[in-house]
Amino acid sequence: METGILHTHHLVVVIYTLFIALNFVVVLANNRNALLTIKAKTRFVRIIFEVILLGTGVFLMLKSPVGISDYVIVKWVTVILGIVFFVLGTKKMNAIMMALSLAMFVYTYLLGSTRNILLKPEEMRVREAYLNEPDDQTKGKAIYDIACARCHGEDGKAGYRKAKNLAISELSEDAKAGYIKMGRGIMPSYSYMKEEEIQVLVKYINKFKEK
Numbered sequence: 001m002e003t004g005i006l007h008t009h010h011l012v013v014v015i016y017t018l019f020i021a022l023n024f025v026v027v028l029a030n031n032r033n034a035l036l037t038i039k040a041k042t043r044f045v046r047i048i049f050e051v052i053l054l055g056t057g058v059f060l061m062l063k064s065p066v067g068i069s070d071y072v073i074v075k076w077v078t079v080i081l082g083i084v085f086f087v088l089g090t091k092k093m094n095a096i097m098m099a100l101s102l103a104m105f106v107y108t109y110l111l112g113s114t115r116n117i118l119l120k121p122e123e124m125r126v127r128e129a130y131l132n133e134p135d136d137q138t139k140g141k142a143i144y145d146i147a148c149a150r151c152h153g154e155d156g157k158a159g160y161r162k163a164k165n166l167a168i169s170e171l172s173e174d175a176k177a178g179y180i181k182m183g184r185g186i187m188p189s190y191s192y193m194k195e196e197e198i199q200v201l202v203k204y205i206n207k208f209k210e211k
């Protein structure tokens with residue numbers, strides 16, 4: 001269920017962003033007639049897209065085991081600003097507003113894929129966490145919270161997007177490490193992780209069983 005909604009959300013975001021880009025080009029070309037034609041022909045479709053975009057966004061936020069984190073709040077602000085600039089930009093034929101709208105959407109998209117306000121890739125944040133945290137327990141927790149909690153939840157039990165309950169996993173340490181390296185189905189592969197990072201992570205998720 002969540003996966004289907006997520007794919008729909010991605011698709012709608014991409015189409016909506018391309019639509020803003022198209023309008024931006026028309027505003028740059030200063031072609032008011034073309035703009036009015038596009039507006040008249042796409043009015044209803046656009047509202048439907050906006051409803052799907054925001055509706056799937058709310059659904060995914062409510063389902064997410066990590067809930068409303070800082071990047072999610074920023075995402076809502078930028079996407080709403082993006083829509084406001086789009087409406088004003090097309091109304092006033094203002095290229096700067098259109099550029100801002102497009103920038104907001106591109107940034108929001110990148111926020112969604114990196115899940116970080118500074119758009120720092122997950123790999124880099126995992127590496128920093130491993131280097132900066134003082135001991136194996138805190139390294140494991142930090143890496144887990146960055147890479148895994150969004151599906152498995154902070155306690156390993158969330159089951160978002162059919163993620164297995166890590167607190168009842170019967171797998172050996174090697175098998176868990178294999179899952180992390182290779183991924184399976186919806187679970188992504190973490191081939192970027194170094195052996196020592198995977199080791200602290202496996203030790204950390206093993207502890208879920210004791211709780």
Ligand code: HEC
Pocket residue numbers: 144147148149150151152160161162163164165166168169170171175176179180184185186187188190201205
């Ligand atoms: C996008 C969601 C998602 C993310 C992120 C994710 N997982 Fe998973 N994980 C899954 C799913 C789904 C399965 C079940 C896969 C299957 O067996 O088909 C799973 C299975 C597992 C299993 C096997 C459990 C068992 O007993 O079968 C382990 C171990 C695991 N994940 C650890 C992790 C770790 C560690 C991370 C972070 C590095 C992580 N996962 C990130 C979705 C995710």
